[in-house]
Amino acid sequence: MKLSIESLVSGYGLLDVLHGVSIEIAEGEVVAVIGPNGAGKSTLLRTISGLVAARSGTIRYDGKEIGGLAASEIPRLGLVHVPEARHVFGSLTVEQNLIVGASAASNTKDRKSALSEVYELFPMLSQKARELAGGLSGGQQQMLAIGRALMSRPSMIMLDEPSLGLAPLVVEQMYEALDGLRRTGLTILLVEQDVYMALDFASRAYVLENGTIALTGASDVLRHDDHVRRSYLGI
Numbered sequence: 155m156k157l158s159i160e161s162l163v164s165g166y167g168l169l170d171v172l173h174g175v176s177i178e179i180a181e182g183e184v185v186a187v188i189g190p191n192g193a194g195k196s197t198l199l200r201t202i203s204g205l206v207a208a209r210s211g212t213i214r215y216d217g218k219e220i221g222g223l224a225a226s227e228i229p230r231l232g233l234v235h236v237p238e239a240r241h242v243f244g245s246l247t248v249e250q251n252l253i254v255g256a257s258a259a260s261n262t263k264d265r266k267s268a269l270s271e272v273y274e275l276f277p278m279l280s281q282k283a284r285e286l287a288g289g290l291s292g293g294q295q296q297m298l299a300i301g302r303a304l305m306s307r308p309s310m311i312m313l314d315e316p317s318l319g320l321a322p323l324v325v326e327q328m329y330e331a332l333d334g335l336r337r338t339g340l341t342i343l344l345v346e347q348d349v350y351m352a353l354d355f356a357s358r359a360y361v362l363e364n365g366t367i368a369l370t371g372a373s374d375v376l377r378h379d380d381h382v383r384r385s386y387l388g389i
């Protein structure tokens with residue numbers, strides 16, 4: 155397994171948010187986590203990437219326990235997280251923002267080839283390379299945040315609600331761009347409130363409710379599940 159999480163408990167202060175979550179993602183899989191507001195989806199990604207400490211349970215990445223590692227060590231293992239808040243540097247150009255994402259250990263040649271890979275995936279970023287990131291639209295900033303994460307050449311990426319705050323047409327454009335990313339064979343864990351988009355994009359999904367996995371299955375099966383239809387698809 156690429157990522158294997160067992161009985162994960164985590165939270166903030168006195169509050170437990172995840173109450174024993176177990177999920178598995180194989181190499182090259184595209185998996186979504188869906189669920190209502192406050193279910194703990196972002197907390198799950200933050201715990202995997204070391205921003206929130208796990209209270210118990212195990213998190214294995216490429217077979218290695220990463221549960222106790224610092225947030226700065228995890229991207230070095232090839233696992234990157236694009237958080238909900240995009241945090242692009244508005245006063246830097248698009249290209250400068252991308253360079254910030256390159257691994258500190260990389261040399262100029264590595265950076266150049268990482269840049270051209272990102273530009274190939276997201277041609278819009280290449281067209282706007284010399285423009286200030288602050289002038290980009292929300293959707294373009296989201297793509298920049300994803301492009302920046304790709305600069306370290308990860309083997310797995312976690313995306314937290316890439317559609318948040320974007321107009322429906324922009325969401326569709328962004329998922330078209332993400333389709334190229336999926337076709338590279340990268341392992342992807344996607345947290346998404348837009349359940350239609352999530353089930354279209356991922357081959358499998360977990361439904362997280364109140365900090366526990368309520369349901370899991372292939373996207374095609376979940377799309378026809380009564381609970382998913384009633385609670386998330388409004389059918």
Ligand SMILES: Nc1ncnc2c1ncn2[C@@H]1O[C@H](COP(=O)(O)OP(=O)(O)OP(=O)(O)O)[C@@H](O)[C@H]1O
Pocket residue numbers: 166169171189190191192193194195196197198347
């Ligand atoms: N930094 C924090 N400190 C304390 N409580 C937090 C913090 N971040 C989130 N929470 C609480 O943890 C619970 C789960 O939040 P989380 O953001 O993981 O949910 P979510 O499923 O991602 O929902 P959303 O889609 O609203 O982001 C919520 O009750 C939230 O209020």
